Amino acid sequence: MENKKKVSWWIGTILKGLVVLFLLFDAIMKIIKHPQAVKGTKQLGLPEDCLVVLGVYLFVATLLYLYNKTAILGGLFITAYLGGAVAIMYAAQKEGHPYIFPIVFAMFMWVAEFLRNEKMREVLYIKINKSV
Numbered sequence: 001m002e003n004k005k006k007v008s009w010w011i012g013t014i015l016k017g018l019v020v021l022f023l024l025f026d027a028i029m030k031i032i033k034h035p036q037a038v039k040g041t042k043q044l045g046l047p048e049d050c051l052v053v054l055g056v057y058l059f060v061a062t063l064l065y066l067y068n069k070t071a072i073l074g075g076l077f078i079t080a081y082l083g084g085a086v087a088i089m090y091a092a093q094k095e096g097h098p099y100i101f102p103i104v105f106a107m108f109m110w111v112a113e114f115l116r117n118e119k120m121r122e123v124l125y126i127k128i129n130k131s132v
Contacts, residue, residue, distance in 0.1 A: 023078065
């Protein structure tokens, strides 16, 4: 039974690490106003001067998500950020369905936290090591 917990913790940790790396990269690109970030923001119909604010918000939320004691709070802030991204991408009516990425990304973020955080599983009354 303990082995299942260990495996789920490692899978969650790796997944959370990938999520955090992506979010930090995205936040830093916005904070430094990288040309690609500026271009993407303008294509979505947002003003360039919102980039730094969005970048700082995402950076702080990601740091909160990274720290175990504030991971749920950080996850909620990131979910709000990604919800806004979905709305903006949907309103921009780009080809394909680019608004699906933030939805899937949020799901990966919460799955990672679920696999790592036993207290979260207890609140949801779900046990990984249940006997069949």
